[in-house]
Amino acid sequence: MTGLRERKKDKLRADLLGAALDLFARQGFAETTIHQIADSVDVSPRTFLRYFATKEDVVVSWVEESTAVFLTSFLERPAGEAPDAALLASARAMLVHYTAKAEFYLTIERAIASSSAIRARKLEMTSTLAEQVTAALAQRTPKADPLQLALYPAVVFAMLRTVIGVWVESEGTRPLLDLFEQAAALVTFRPVSG
Amino acid sequence: MTGLRERKKDKLRADLLGAALDLFARQGFAETTIHQIADSVDVSPRTFLRYFATKEDVVVSWVEESTAVFLTSFLERPAGEAPDAALLASARAMLVHYTAKAEFYLTIERAIASSSAIRARKLEMTSTLAEQVTAALAQRTPKADPLQLALYPAVVFAMLRTVIGVWVESEGTRPLLDLFEQAAALVTFRPVSG
């Protein structure tokens, strides 16, 4: 299972990630070249690009982890549950995951906030996730209007984005889940007539 | 005022824009090079980059127009108006603008939908607009929690994005404002306690 080859690969990936985040934090994202990242781990730039399709992906790969948490949670929700309840539950699951790795995600989110290129990339990933969730929702209630199906996920992710933004600005002092409950209290969903 | 120089500049900008959108529509965004765009208007690639900072900006420059409509409208709303009412009113103003130039914005939005690079860029512009609106909101109700201030704009823009998405998919047949009213009926805002 875990031969030397795989272990090396995992380690190299982790090293590249660490070196990249370190350089990003010190010099900024745009000011760091792939060459520098590769150099500080003693590999060729080409190798870096084999592990991460683009420079942004270094940061964004971690967003994938959290979106996976959301999606997994959502697909496991009972079929009879109301869409908004299911979405909110999955959002909470994702924030629990964030909270468990708070220090780490703070670093990631700070890197994201520092560069418009990464911010754009993350927004795009979130919108992809929203599409997946919308598709899953469509399977649960096939008769519903596309607008209704797309709207709830979009709104929930807007809430998540906002909550995480405030969390990062508070340096992680305001508990994520509390913030989310406050946000959820301000927006009400009307039942979908499917 | 309008010397030959300025007129030439305006015309060239318009020509570059037209040529670019045309090529994007036919070949796709990523498959079109700056060189091609410049060639079809008989200018050097360097000149293209003097008119548009990046290739994405060709498309994105038009998003700026619509965001300006939103922001202008929002800043003109009466000070006493409830935040959610003001936001919804400005959203409607923006959609009226979209509807007035429906054919054109359909082209733009199709280009946006076709390329993840542009989609990312547009999302980023929307989030910048959301920040500006949040800042404006903060001036109206200075005592409010940052979370509350940021949440409403984020949700309204999520609604707008969703509505425009459905509109584009319907090839512009479903009226934008109708879609928006349907969306607004599904999500309710609780009053902000500032």
Place this chain on the structure above:
DNA sequence: GTTCAAATGTCATTCAGTGACAAATGTCGA
């Protein structure tokens, strides 16, 4: 240890974007 597959390095290339400087082209006053 030999054989096979995966990982890496090297090389070449395309394309976006930037800076510097020269050439061309309007603008405006004499």
Place this chain on the structure above:
DNA sequence: TCGACATTTGTCACTGAATGACATTTGAAC
């Protein structure tokens, strides 16, 4: 109308991201 002046454009050179092809190294398995 001519000539200084400013603006726009073209050319050249360069950096850096990203991709493809091919050779080389290095684990894996027998």
